[in-house]
Amino acid sequence: MNSVYRHRFSTRLWHAVNAVAMFILIGSGLGISNAHPRLYWGRFGANSDPAWWVLPRFPAWLTIPANYNLALSRRWHLFFALVLAFGLLGYMIASLINRHFARDLRVRGSELTPRHLLADARAHLEFRFHDPERPLAYNIFQKLSYVAVIFVMLPLVIATGIALSPAMNAAWPWLLDVFGGRQSARSIHFLCMIGLTAFIVIHLTLVILAGPLNEVRSVITGWWRVPEKPRA
Amino acid sequence: MIVGRRRLIAGGVTGGAALLAGCDRVIEQPAARRILFMGEDMHRGLQRALTNRDALVPEFSADQRSPFFRPNGTRNPGTAEYTALRDGQFVDWRLAVGGLVAKPLSLSLTDLGRFPQRAQTTRHDCVEGWSAIAKWQGPQLGDVLKAAGLRDQARYIVFTCADLYRGTPYYESIDLIDAFHPQTILAWALNDRFLPVMNGAPCRLRVERQLGYKHAKYLMQINAVASLDGIGKGKGGYWEDNVEYDWYAGI
Numbered sequence: 504m505n506s507v508y509r510h511r512f513s514t515r516l517w518h519a520v521n522a523v524a525m526f527i528l529i530g531s532g533l534g535i536s537n538a539h540p541r542l543y544w545g546r547f548g549a550n551s552d553p554a555w556w557v558l559p560r561f562p563a564w565l566t567i568p569a570n571y572n573l574a575l576s577r578r579w580h581l582f583f584a585l586v587l588a589f590g591l592l593g594y595m596i597a598s599l600i601n602r603h604f605a606r607d608l609r610v611r612g613s614e615l616t617p618r619h620l621l622a623d624a625r626a627h628l629e630f631r632f633h634d635p636e637r638p639l640a641y642n643i644f645q646k647l648s649y650v651a652v653i654f655v656m657l658p659l660v661i662a663t664g665i666a667l668s669p670a671m672n673a674a675w676p677w678l679l680d681v682f683g684g685r686q687s688a689r690s691i692h693f694l695c696m697i698g699l700t701a702f703i704v705i706h707l708t709l710v711i712l713a714g715p716l717n718e719v720r721s722v723i724t725g726w727w728r729v730p731e732k733p734r735a
Numbered sequence: 736m737i738v739g740r741r742r743l744i745a746g747g748v749t750g751g752a753a754l755l756a757g758c759d760r761v762i763e764q765p766a767a768r769r770i771l772f773m774g775e776d777m778h779r780g781l782q783r784a785l786t787n788r789d790a791l792v793p794e795f796s797a798d799q800r801s802p803f804f805r806p807n808g809t810r811n812p813g814t815a816e817y818t819a820l821r822d823g824q825f826v827d828w829r830l831a832v833g834g835l836v837a838k839p840l841s842l843s844l845t846d847l848g849r850f851p852q853r854a855q856t857t858r859h860d861c862v863e864g865w866s867a868i869a870k871w872q873g874p875q876l877g878d879v880l881k882a883a884g885l886r887d888q889a890r891y892i893v894f895t896c897a898d899l900y901r902g903t904p905y906y907e908s909i910d911l912i913d914a915f916h917p918q919t920i921l922a923w924a925l926n927d928r929f930l931p932v933m934n935g936a937p938c939r940l941r942v943e944r945q946l947g948y949k950h951a952k953y954l955m956q957i958n959a960v961a962s963l964d965g966i967g968k969g970k971g972g973y974w975e976d977n978v979e980y981d982w983y984a985g986i
Binding site for chain 2: 577665679685
């Protein structure tokens with residue numbers, strides 16, 4: 504059986520750190536949301552102001568800690584926010600140096616043609632996730648979703664998080680203007696969380712569909728076993 | 736195979752819930768707690784290292800103010816002492832400035848009005864997530880501290896309030912970097928009127944680069960100290976002592 508070295512150490516390390524950080528950030532973030540579960544657009548918004556979304560109260564089993572404790576939710580959230588932010592920075596630097604971005608994530612124009620996209624969509628529906636000719640290559644949907652997460656959603660969730668800091672508002676007031684005010688930033692922060700959660704759910708579903716043992720092994724050891732023939 | 740997958744997903748969900756609960760067990764360990772709570776120092780250190788310490792928070796125009804500035808925490812201290820002061824329209828109220836200062840002060844509202852005044856329309860960010868914009872006016876805390884003459888040993892400024900929160904005296908503290916920030920004022924006016932009781936009459940702290948719970952209301956005393964040890968439970972404020980809020984509330 505043919506094995507290929509698929510994930511470099513920096514990618515695997517970042518993946519492991521993120522798995523923990525995202526899990527804790529979402530859980531503690533839902534706990535923080537319970538402190539004021541109303542989302543607004545603009546610069547201000549308090550209880551009697553019109554909210555565009557009144558969130559449900561997230562149950563204790565979904566939040567960190569598993570009871571309402573804003574102070575502890577914040578402690579978890581703010582510690583792992585640093586882990587997420589500096590993890591992303593380190594991974595980006597490593598991936599530029601080891602050419603992971605250039606080699607694996609670069610989207611080519613030919614991959615964006617309707618014909619290619621349709622063919623790849625059909626392959627996904629038939630549970631064929633890898634090109635047997637090029638076992639190391641990501642398919643276009645994989646590339647687009649990873650690019651969206653790495654270069655759009657994660658930077659956005661970090662930037663909107665920084666925009667919620669009153670001290671950082673003093674230092675970088677332009678950041679608030681970019682997002683249209685603190686309450687807009689808070690809304691976008693929450694929407695990013697939904698986007699990232701959706702990504703994680705689809706990501707894990709595809710891992711299970713693509714053969715969980717092989718996929719999980721590859722993200723732990725780096726080595727991925729190439730299927731003998733296309734999976735039917 | 737399908738059953739296997741289903742079991743895997745079900746296992747994932749239960750495993751996830753167990754992991755979430757596991758976080759609570761982890762944080763009961765003193766070492767883990769210490770590491771997690773270091774996040775506060777890291778954020779303070781990063782913010783202070785990466786940003787201009789004198790940068791001003793955004794100020795707004797009159798028409799950007801919130802229709803209503805909601806109160807939070809204590810709405811009325813309700814103690815006999817405070818009620819008597821309020822009934823006398825605070826003419827007998829005095830703000831004591833003491834501790835590690837060369838010249839302790841006892842300031843009336845009129846005295847506060849004699850300092851150069853700063854008016855600022857700023858956004859108040861509650862730790863809970865809501866925010867409101869209002870205009871505040873009062874002397875800069877830095878000017879008041881200069882008048883009292885801070886001693887070299889002074890490291891923190893402690894604010895003692897008239898209210899008891901759940902039976903415990905409310906207090907807060909900030910360091911000298913925030914105390915001498917130009918937007919840190921002792922506000923006696925909100926939206927061009929004397930502070931209402933629910934917003935901290937007759938005088939409250941505005942420390943604009945921090946979250947709402949640091950903006951102590953119903954000020955009675957300001958003390959310069961060398962250390963926060965021995966004050967309350969030693970963590971620098973009511974919420975820090977009793978509910979583990981961060982002392983540095985810059986994020």
